Amino acid sequence: MDSAEKSARQGRRMGASLAFPASIMVLIVMLVPILMLFRYSFNHFDNGMMVDGFTLDSYLKFFGDPYYRDVFLNTVYVAAVCTILSLILGFPVAYFLAKSQSRYKSLFIILLVFPLMVGNVVRAAGWMIILGNAGFVNYFLQLFGFTDQPVQMMYTPFAVIVGTTGVVLPYFILTLQSVLEGIDFSVEEAAQSLGANFFVSFYRIVLPIAAPGVAAGTVLVFILCMNAYATPVLLGGTGITMMAPALYDQITKAANWPFGASLALVLVVATLAMATLSNWFIHRRYVKTMVS
Secondary structure, eight states: OOHHHHHHHHHHHHHHHHHHHHHHHHHHHHHHHHHHHHHHTTSEEETTEEEOOOOOHHHHHHHHOHHHHHHHHHHHHHHHHHHHHHHHHHHHHHHHHHHOOOTTHHHHHHHHHGGGGSOHHHHHHHHHHHHSTTSHHHHHHHHTTSOSSOOOOTTSHHHHHHHHHHHHHHHHHHHHHHHHTTSOTHHHHHHHHTTOOHHHHIIIIIHHHHHHHHHHHHHHHHHHHHTOOHHIIIIITTSOOOHHHHHHHHHHTSOOHHHHHHHHHHHHHHHHHHHHHHHHHHHHHHHHHHHO
């Protein structure tokens, strides 16, 4: 074994030893509450109280009630649309920032990070002003004659999608930008000098190399959207109900811990399953494109 390989192994062992305490702490903090919810989900709910036992009533209620099935489908729909919009809107921005040599690049990144310093409730309040019946959008729609009366945008899926996309878009851009900055863009320029146009070089060179960043960004955004609470409550109202507000109401208002725990477990399992599936699909597509 040469010295380079020995030093590499020592470096990996050092990194693992440094990450071990934090990993154990994160595992405990995340795993213990999930295990408690898992146990609560099998308890009985009788006369407004949780009673220890073992029953599948909470899960049967969820899968058998059309209302909660619609709530779950609404959550998946909003999360999927917000993820796709983040990809469409965020990729050009991340690509521009990664290639930019401007002295204002740091300013652009600061402007991108700045919304993350504002709470989701404050941002949702801003969207309420913009999308309200007397808001900015309706004012211009009526000013230019597109409509004679205010268009109802608040308390609709449209408002929730717009507000949620605005919340998660910076996360996607920053995640993808960090990957794109590792690309040697001279390869793209070489392809264009050999006759490939911008779209061919982008699809055949940049996109496959950026696939890990796209996977990481989309998975992060999808998880955030699936678990969104403040934005759907403030912008959706009674017009659309998602899983996080529904389980919150069950636990805090109805005090139905078994059913609320079952909703939480369904949300966690579904989120992880769909995030893993999408990550696998993107990486599979990435490998296939690189090989071809």
